[in-house]
Amino acid sequence: MLATFKPTWMVESLYHxxxxxxxxxxxxxxxxxxxxxxxxxxNSIGTQKIIEWLSFMKDNGINVIVVSNNNPKRVQIAVSDLNIPFVARALKPLNSGIKRTLKRYNLSKSEVVMVGDQLMTDVWAANNCKIKSIWVKxxxxxDLLVTRFNRFFETIIYRKLKKKYPDLNWKEDIN
Ligand SMILES: [Mg+2]
Incomplete structure (x- = not known):
């Protein structure tokens, strides 16, 4: 049961x-x-910074695809200046959105990683799909109520994970 929520890695942020x-x-x-x-x-981080990061990743051979539970309109607006592909209404923690993404972009499970800030949506979805995951802060x-609700359980889950996997800690990068 606990393994359901276990991220492959824990990193300070996507940008690390x-x-x-x-x-x-x-x-x-x-x-x-x-x-x-x-x-x-x-939306307090400048779009320019994200665009620079995206082009750095691209120059180094890494593609970035957004997989969001949000509705298509909201995601479209959010990524409109970033020029990256996205899959909306992904229904995480179910695996359907990730599966749809792999199929649409012809990707295999071993060449992708799901990165997200929530154990109970992003990491759980990745594990449901048997792909690697990075939990980020x-x-x-x-202040969103549903997120606060998830965070409450997340704290409890992380405490249990930490007990079972003592080397599961926040890191500067994946290893
Ligand atoms: Mg999130």
């Missing part, structure tokens, strides 16, 4: 993950959550 390490692990595509993983839910704290 290096292309070299990803490639070392056979990964060429990041599937990223949108809110509080790629962009803060209140949220870019900003959120």
């Amino acid at each position: 993950v290096s292309p070299e390490r990803l490639k070392k692990n056979g990964i060429n595509t990041i599937l990223t959550d949108l809110d509080n993983t790629l962009i803060p839910w209140n 949220p870019l900003v704290e959120t």
Whole structure:
């Protein structure tokens, strides 16, 4: 049961993950959550910074695809300046959105990693799909009620995970 929520790695943020390490692990595509993983839910990080990061990843052979539970309209608006593909209404923690993404972009499970700020949606969905995952800290704290609810359980789950897997800690990059 606990393994359902176990991330492959825990990293400070999406922006800490290096292309070299990803490639070392056979990964060429990041599937990223949108809110509080790629962009803060209140949009306080400049778009220019994200565009620069995206082009850095691209230059180093890493593709980025947004896989979000949000509705298509909201995701479309959020990524409109970023020029990256997205899958909306992904229904995480179910695996249907990730499966749809793999099929649409002709990707195998071993070459992708799901990155997200929530154990109970992003990491659980990745495990449901048997792909690697990176749990990241949220870019900003959120007041959304559903997220606060998830965070409450997340704290309990992480405490249990930590007990069972003592070396599961926040790191600067994946290993
Ligand atoms: Mg999120």
